[in-house]
Amino acid sequence: MEFNKILVPVTGTQADDEATRLACRLTKKNKGKIWAVYVITIKRSLPLDAEIEPEIRKAEGILDHITSVAEEEDYEIETDLLQAREAGPTIVDEAVEREADLILMGVIYKKRFGQFSLGSVVPYVLKNAPCRVILYHQYAT
């Protein structure tokens, strides 16, 4: 499979690092583009363009880290910080806008009410993505 445009949504978990490395290796041959995006979700009691400094600082830190992970793989990626009500639709919209041919998401092991859970964002992206989706599941010992 060849990928020229990969979208990597990051959330600040350990799985993001491996997902980024995988994205770099998948597209290195074609010298494709990789975008790492972080979505700040804004609650409905705030305006959509609300600037929440601690969240912005945290997001910038995560994106800087992802950039350095990519540099270790000798690859240059673009990063983008987005604000939205819901992360899932925003990721899908970004993939459409950038004409991505792959969304690569890192997923950590999560439980909800005692059961393994993918949350709400991953299922939404899987259901609505305009392209292929690869989930990188971080193995938990």
Place this chain on the structure above:
Amino acid sequence: MVAMGATPIALGIAGILFIFTALTYAEGTAMFPEAGGSASFARHGFNDVAGFTAGWALMLSYIVTISISAFTIPPYLGFFWEPFKESPIIGTVTSMGIVVLLMLINVIGIKQTSVLNVGAAILDITTQVSLVIIGFILLFNPIVLFHRIIDNWPTTENLIFGIALASIAYTGIETMSQMAEETRQPEKKVPKALIMMIVTVLVIFAGISLVSLSAMTPQELASDWARDPVAGIAAHLPIALLCDILKPLIAILAGTILLIATNAGLIGISRLAFSLGSHKLIPVVLSRVHHQFKTPYISIILFSMIALLILTPGFFAANVFENMGALYAFGSLLAFMFAHASILSLRAKKPELARPFKLGWNIRIRGREMPISAIIGLLSTATIWIIILITQPYCRWVGAIWMVVGLIIYYIYRRKAHLPLTHIPKKPGENIL
């Protein structure tokens, strides 16, 4: 209870005046698709003082919207348990409980599904339209209606007050303006949404008021069914089966819609407060976001407390609904005045600004195109505002105190923050808009 037999006429006149206001908002929102509504227009059209004054007046409207919406839920729930409607203590406690519950939900930031909101709105509109149609078929009597209107014509003062109170029916205009920033193609969608809102509100409310006056005397409407007139129509239907189906349905739907409206008021005021804070019009502490919940918890809690305070007279006073309505009209009409004036000011001072939705029917004044709708809107809202200020002592004093307190807070805040009162100079390279 205010406009009595002239209720449909008051709603109709308010609707016509509202059209002018909606057109003004359509131009303003398309120009500035940001949170803030008329406060944003005033800040751009005049200066920060005007922006604050409009925003502070809007805040009063939002707080009263929260109180009024919560206050009118228990009467509809009275179908299931009579004390909700008959007991002022149980009714007011219930209303306060609803405000507290919504305050907690919004502080925590619990997700609210848009499916419920949209679904409830569609179902409610469908039910009301159906009720209006059924009411016209089974209850409407033009001769009875005519006599009830003529025999119960209000004083001029009450008619004008009724027109002012009818502005509550159009409370969604500011909310729509606040939503513009997260709408795709707001310059197209918002004007369309405003027009749809005008048609929906006019048709439903005019229809309900005409059917209500056919079904009940104004005295009955003003006493037994003052807070749940839609339930009154259903109760008067001559076909028992329809009554049995519609009465509980209306109780549930009306309760749901009013709950959504209360929540919308709370969300609206917290967004407005954040927007005003970010432009340094109110103390930034009101924009503080909870480190865990990521919600503006201070403004949510503060304004919920004020809404509870406004509800307190519900334990004792019979005319609390009327007073709340007058207070709402005070704030909203003042905000609307600022909106009209700001659009006119922007046409005069900044005619070169992009106007994705530009009002037609303009007259030339000193070489500038001025929309007639905004001129009429400004004159009419100002006239009604002045009249209710003169004739309604509750809203005169509470409204005036609210505005004076607000301006004092503004003055002290800007002085302490070493900021000029009228506008903060833009930094080099900063977007003028």
